[in-house]
Amino acid sequence: MKHLIVGSGITGTLLAWKFYQNNIPFEIWSDFQSPSASQIAAGLINPITGQRLAKILNYENILHDALLIYQDIEKFFNIPLIFQHKIYRFIENENLKFHFHQKINNPNFQSYLNFIENISFPNLFTSGEYLLIQPVYRIHLSLLLTFIHEHFKKLGLFFYKNFDDSNVYKNFTKIFLCRGYKESDSNLFPDLKWENALGEIIIFFSKDLQLYDIYQNQKMTIIPLGNDYYWLGATYLRDMKIHNYQPSEELENFLFQNLKVSYTIVNKQIGIRPILKERKPIFLQSSIEPQIFLINGMGSKGTLWVPHFIENEVLKNL
Ligand SMILES: Cc1cc2nc3c(=O)[nH]c(=O)nc-3n(C[C@H](O)[C@H](O)[C@H](O)COP(=O)(O)OP(=O)(O)OC[C@H]3O[C@@H](n4cnc5c(N)ncnc54)[C@H](O)[C@@H]3O)c2cc1C
Numbered sequence: 146m147k148h149l150i151v152g153s154g155i156t157g158t159l160l161a162w163k164f165y166q167n168n169i170p171f172e173i174w175s176d177f178q179s180p181s182a183s184q185i186a187a188g189l190i191n192p193i194t195g196q197r198l199a200k201i202l203n204y205e206n207i208l209h210d211a212l213l214i215y216q217d218i219e220k221f222f223n224i225p226l227i228f229q230h231k232i233y234r235f236i237e238n239e240n241l242k243f244h245f246h247q248k249i250n251n252p253n254f255q256s257y258l259n260f261i262e263n264i265s266f267p268n269l270f271t272s273g274e275y276l277l278i279q280p281v282y283r284i285h286l287s288l289l290l291t292f293i294h295e296h297f298k299k300l301g302l303f304f305y306k307n308f309d310d311s312n313v314y315k316n317f318t319k320i321f322l323c324r325g326y327k328e329s330d331s332n333l334f335p336d337l338k339w340e341n342a343l344g345e346i347i348i349f350f351s352k353d354l355q356l357y358d359i360y361q362n363q364k365m366t367i368i369p370l371g372n373d374y375y376w377l378g379a380t381y382l383r384d385m386k387i388h389n390y391q392p393s394e395e396l397e398n399f400l401f402q403n404l405k406v407s408y409t410i411v412n413k414q415i416g417i418r419p420i421l422k423e424r425k426p427i428f429l430q431s432s433i434e435p436q437i438f439l440i441n442g443m444g445s446k447g448t449l450w451v452p453h454f455i456e457n458e459v460l461k462n463l
Contacts, residue, residue, distance in 0.1 A: 346378035
């Protein structure tokens with residue numbers, strides 16, 4: 146008998162990858178009707194985030210596990226997946242500066258943070274003081290997902306199928322639900338409290354922007370993707386679901402107000418971050434149906450969290 150993995154975002158896909166490597170029999174299903182957050186995420190791994198410049202606990206160990214698996218997949222398919230960057234974070238207010246001064250003498254932060262007094266990006270309107278955050282990594286998630294899915298399709302392990310909560314699936318030993326935000330529509334784990342947040346992103350093209358590092362302000366990030374394409378994101382729209390989605394103009398306004406050069410918007414996409422009230426990933430067995438397990442709650446940091454979490458919480462407790 147084999148296991149069933151439901152969902153082919155970064156969580157389901159990396160779980161399937163680890164099963165594949167460990168010769169654990171499985172099938173992976175994806176409905177592809179619900180937008181997968183992983184398909185539009187920037188794939189950024191940033192040690193220091195937020196207005197308070199918070200650093201993730203145990204960051205170095207978690208990063209180590211993440212880079213190991215992404216390097217392994219890079220090698221297996223011979224494709225470039227990991228990109229190392231710097232973030233120039235614009236200092237918009239005294240509050241951010243205050244937090245920088247609080248952190249800068251702390252050895253946990255020192256190697257990642259620097260202050261840059263005067264820098265100007267010639268094609269952006271924002272010049273002044275910046276924080277330099279490095280190293281940060283970007284994982285090319287959509288490429289990674291496509292290669293692994295195609296590989297599993299050829300091996301007869303990947304199927305476009307919808308998992309229906311009301312069906313009984315007797316052909317599988319265990320079922321691992323990795324359904325991202327869609328889990329919040331289900332009653333299999335009734336005690337969970339969800340605080341999902343919808344996010345919009347824009348891919349744009351600009352021959353003249355010539356930005357080679359990541360630019361960030363309090364709300365937005367511009368990431369160079371290569372060949373004059375850029376990722377801009379993301380909005381953070383609480384309490385908005387797909388059915389009541391009202392497009393915001395935040396991203397378009399940001400481009401209009403911050404870029405001095407011409408640009409073309411290629412597309413605008415949405416995704417929903419699967420966020421639990423506890424703000425951390427979880428691995429749970431259903432009390433209603435013991436065959437069913439849940440892996441979820443990756444929030445805004447799935448690229449960093451998933452490899453470590455699968456290795457340390459899921460595989461060790463199978
Ligand atoms: C705009 C935006 C930007 C982000 N940027 C970053 C970033 O830079 N760095 C970072 O680390 N994280 C980022 N995130 C967060 C990251 O995307 C998530 O943490 C991560 O993608 C969650 O992955 P997941 O596999 O759990 O869920 P998802 O990627 O949403 O995947 C869920 C999967 O379940 C499938 N599914 C759902 N229901 C069913 C069903 N009934 N049957 C079969 N299949 C089903 C869906 O089709 C999908 O394949 C961002 C998120 C958003 C929205």
